[in-house]
Amino acid sequence: MSLLFSPLTLRSVTIPNRIAVSPMCQYSAVDGVPNDWHLVHLGSRAVGGAGMVIAEATAVEPRGRISPACTGIWSDEQIAAWKPITAFLAEHGAVAAVQLAHAGFKGSTSAVGDGGVADDDGGWTPVGVTDVPFREDYRTPTALTEDGIAEIVADFAQAARNALAAGFRVVEVHAAHGYLLHEFLSPLTNTRTDGYGGDAERRLRFATEVVAAVRAAVGPEVPVLVRVSATDWTDGGLTGDDTVQIAAALVRAGADLIDASTGGLNRGPVPVGPGYQVPFAEAIRRKADVPTAAVGEITEPAQAEDVLATGAADLVLLGRESLRDPYWPRRAAAELGAPITAPRQYARAW
Secondary structure (H helix, E strand, C coil): CCHHHCCEEECCEEECCCEEECCCCCCCCECCECCHHHHHHHHHHHHCCCCEEEEEEEECCHHHCCCCCCCECCCHHHHHHHHHHHHHHHHCCCEEEEEEECCHHHCCECCCCCCECCHHHCCCCCEECCCCCCCCCCCCCEECCHHHHHHHHHHHHHHHHHHHHCCCCEEEEEECCCCHHHHHHCCCCCCCCCCCCCCHHHHHHHHHHHHHHHHHHHCCCCCEEEEEECCCCCCCCCCHHHHHHHHHHHHHHCCCEEEEECCCCCCCCCCCCCCCCHHHHHHHHHHHCCCEEEECCCCCHHHHHHHHHCCCCCEEEECHHHHHCCCHHHHHHHHHCCCCCCCHHHHHHC
């Protein structure tokens, strides 16, 4: 039997296969409220056969959005708008998941290009680990106080409760790609000298507090994933070995699976190629003894099957490839000789 089409159980949730759609920003919301675009975008991947569909980086508070067009989950209106989307995913066999996020110093950014957005255009003053902007063309953040950090920890917990109310069955904490939690984790950006900066243990404190708060908010039955940037690809930044230790601490705080991506703060080139991030997922899985998800330039069914067969990861996430082909899981099933159920409306095609 194909491992790619075997189920994966995390706590009380069983994902019917090992293919998940990676969270990908659509920059199509108004005031954080998802709409028909999100229903069709996410729903088509469920119809396409993915075992789990993870909604894009969804802000836990208004300043946590990347752009004015990003989704949120801090209001009743947003919860109500997510409900028909999660119901559709469930109806078509996919586990509905959401990535809970805070953009930090990458907030108030243009949805159509790089650079900060002015208040008059719907922007805001972002918050960050310090008052240093991500780049010169980004807005200057306000450095978070310890009280401000505590408020955002509470925002993540409330967002997790809101996610369950909206029908999501899995939550992922975004601690990667240069966004707020990653800013605290990385020595490239965390130059604080208080209880949330300095050595590795103090840099890790914010992320573990968030994961622990989210775990307490969702209870013992709901899986909590964490996306990390396993390396900063920059001298003096996080390395794969650092992230093994970070992953172990996140598991102790309540995480069930580590989603291993990379980068987001790097100033230099990234060696992108087929499966270029898979070795990080494998190292975390083996050395931290935790289930992992692999992501990044995984495009072919045999390649995805090999990731699982070699023990590099427990789950394969597709990003751009799922944009190019929403029905990739069905093609993979045909190539690997695995059974897959087709929607009644499409039964004649499979």
